[in-house]
Amino acid sequence: METVIRVKGLSKDFVQGSQTINALKSINLTIKQGEFVAINGYSGSGKSTLLNIIGTLDKPSAGEVELFGQQVNFTNASSLQEFRSEKMGFIFQNFNLNPVLTALENVQMPLLLTDLNSRQRREKSIEVLNKVGLTDRINHKPGQLSGGQQQRVAVARALVSDPLLLLADEPTANLDSESTKQLMLVLKEMNKQSGLTVLFSSHDERLLKYIQRTITLNDGLLTDTGSCL
Ligand SMILES: Nc1ncnc2c1ncn2[C@@H]1O[C@H](COP(=O)(O)OP(=O)(O)OP(=O)(O)O)[C@@H](O)[C@H]1O
Ligand SMILES: [Mg+2]
Structure with a gap:
């Protein structure tokens, strides 16, 4: 199988005044x-x-990151932006939805960077919202949705541009067991059907x-790289 992520000797230091935090220490990962x-x-x-x-939302202090066989050039902001919108989807812990936009408008956001016209953007977004079970909530704003529903909008937004790689930071934090299960099943299905690579952080035992x-x-x-399949 093709290597999607290769990280070599990756370190990240955060310097604040006289204090340096070594947040990542020479990580190697494939x-x-x-x-x-x-x-x-x-x-x-x-x-x-x-x-x-x-x-590619932050840059390393040392080391290299290769994505899809290409070494990431962290200094070229516009090519990084293009790369992200073509290949990656993100789900953030706090959802990062725009509160003044409806579910449908939020999901359409990443498609504004593509060649799709407004009708195609709308159709594609509705299709993904259907997939995550929000057919009857597309015109609701985040404040009118439950936590689990907001999370599903965030998932739909991450998946609407058919990414090859999905990155998610604690995607099930604050979710009840049923929403957690639904989210995992949607991601598993995408993983199986289209070979989507999924990397997420979590200490949620329900996900094991x-x-x-x-x-x-x-x-x-x-300290543990797990087993490569
Ligand atoms: N922007 C920043 N400036 C300074 N220090 C930072 C910054 N971001 C993270 N850190 C520090 O780097 C370390 C790693 O933080 P990180 O957010 O990656 O941890 P985490 O494993 O995601 O934690 P959590 O499970 O609480 O989300 C922490 O000690 C944190 O304080
Ligand atoms: Mg964290």
Whole structure:
């Protein structure tokens, strides 16, 4: 299988005044197409930092990141933006939905960067909202939706541009068991059907049964890379 993520000697230091936090310490990691991987680790172990760098939203202090066989050039902001919108979907812990837009408008946002016309954007977004079970909520704004429903809007937005790689930071934090199960089933189905590679951070034990591979961060060090399939 094709390698989707290759991380070599990746370190991230945060400097604040006289204090330096070594959030990631020379991480090496390979993830292949179609893997379904969880990053596990205590609070502060570096999970979000690693996801943000792999997602090209933050840059490393040292080391290299290769995505889809291409070395990431962290200095070229416009090509990174294009790369992200073509290949990656993100789900953030706090959903990051725009509160003044409806579910449908939120989901359509990533498609504004594509060649699709407004009708195609609308149709595609409705199709994905149907998939996550929100057919009858497309005109609701985030404040009019439950936490689980908002999360599903965020999932639909992440998947609407048919990404090859989905990155999710604690996607099931704050979700009840039924919403958690639904979310995992949608992701599993995409993983199976289109070979979507999924990498997410979580310390949610309810997810264990869905996960193929768990990697563990401990104080910025990768202490377990799980088994490569
Ligand atoms: N922007 C920043 N500036 C300074 N320090 C930071 C910054 N972002 C993260 N850190 C520090 O880096 C370390 C790793 O943080 P990170 O958010 O990656 O942890 P995490 O594993 O995602 O934790 P949690 O489970 O609580 O979300 C922490 O010690 C944190 O305080
Ligand atoms: Mg985090």
